[in-house]
Amino acid sequence: QVQLVESGGDLVQPGGSLRLSCAASGFIFSDYGISWYRQAPGKEREFIALIFGDGGSANYADSVKGRFTISRDNAKNTVALQMNSLKPEDTAMYYCNVRLGTYYYGMYDYWGQGTQVTVSS
Numbered sequence: 001q002v003q004l005v006e007s008g009g010d011l012v013q014p015g016g017s018l019r020l021s022c023a024a025s026g027f028i029f030s031d032y033g034i035s036w037y038r039q040a041p042g043k044e045r046e047f048i049a050l051i052f053g054d055g056g057s058a059n060y061a062d063s064v065k066g067r068f069t070i071s072r073d074n075a076k077n078t079v080a081l082q083m084n085s086l087k088p089e090d091t092a093m094y095y096c097n098v099r100l101g102t103y104y105y106g107m108y109d110y111w112g113q114g115t116q117v118t119v120s121s
Contacts, residue, residue, distance in 0.1 A: 001026050002024075002025070002026035002027055002098070002100065002110045003023075003024065003025045003026050003112075004022055004023070004024050004096040004097070004098060004110055004111060004112035005022065005023045005024075005096075005112050005113065006020060006021070006022050006094060006095065006096050006112040006113065006114055006115040007020070007021050007022075007023070007115055008020040008021050008115055009093075009094060009115030009116045009117045009118075010117065010118075011118045011119075011120065012086055012117070012118070012119055013086075013119070013120070013121055014086060014087060014088060014119055014120075014121060015085060015086065016086050016119070017082070017083060017084045017085075017086065018083045018086065018117060019080055019081070019082050019083070020036070020080065020081040020083065020094055020115060020117070021078055021079070021080050021081075022034065022036070022078060022079040022080075022081075022096030022112060023076075023077060023078050024077045024078070024079070024096070024098065025077060027098065027100060029053075029074055029077040030053050030054065030074040031053050032053055032098050032099070032100065033050050033051060033052045033053055033098075033099075034050070034051055034070075034072060034079040034096065034097070034098055035047065035048070035049065035050040035051075035096070035097040035098070035099075036048040036049045036050075036070060036079075036081045036094060036095070036096060036097070037094070037095045037097055038090075038092035038093065038094045038095065038117075039092055039093050039095070039114075040091060040092040040093075043092075045095070046061065046063075046092075047061055048060070048061050048063075048064055048068065048081070048094070049061065049064065049068060049070040049081060050070070051070045051071065051072050051079060053074075054074075055071065055072045055074065058070050063089075064083075064090075067083065067084050067085045067086075068081060068082065068083050068084070069081070069082040069084075070082075079096060081094070083117070086117075086119045087119060088119050088120060089119075090117060090119050091117060091118050091119050091120070092116075092117060093114040093115070093116050093117075094114060094115050094116075094117055095111050095112055095114045096111070096112040097109055097110065097111055097112075098110050
């Protein structure tokens, strides 16, 4: 079964750093791009970053560009999100995502359980 498990969330002060990790299983990891999203209370889930299967290209939301870096280790089936210069507005539950094709239903988004990042003094 497809599984995504996020870890690394914590309480940090503004300006601090965190490194999140997403461990994946149940699909051919290197064939798929992996994304990070976040969702703050009362807000829609927001795209943060995407890294393509070979790790050679990545896209970032403007809100995190220059501060966050997405990377992957295909030998370990993991994706990381290095978060620097954290701001209170970065506070959210962070989710790992993969979009896989299914025969009958088309593309389907799989999500991890999320890991909480809180940026506060």
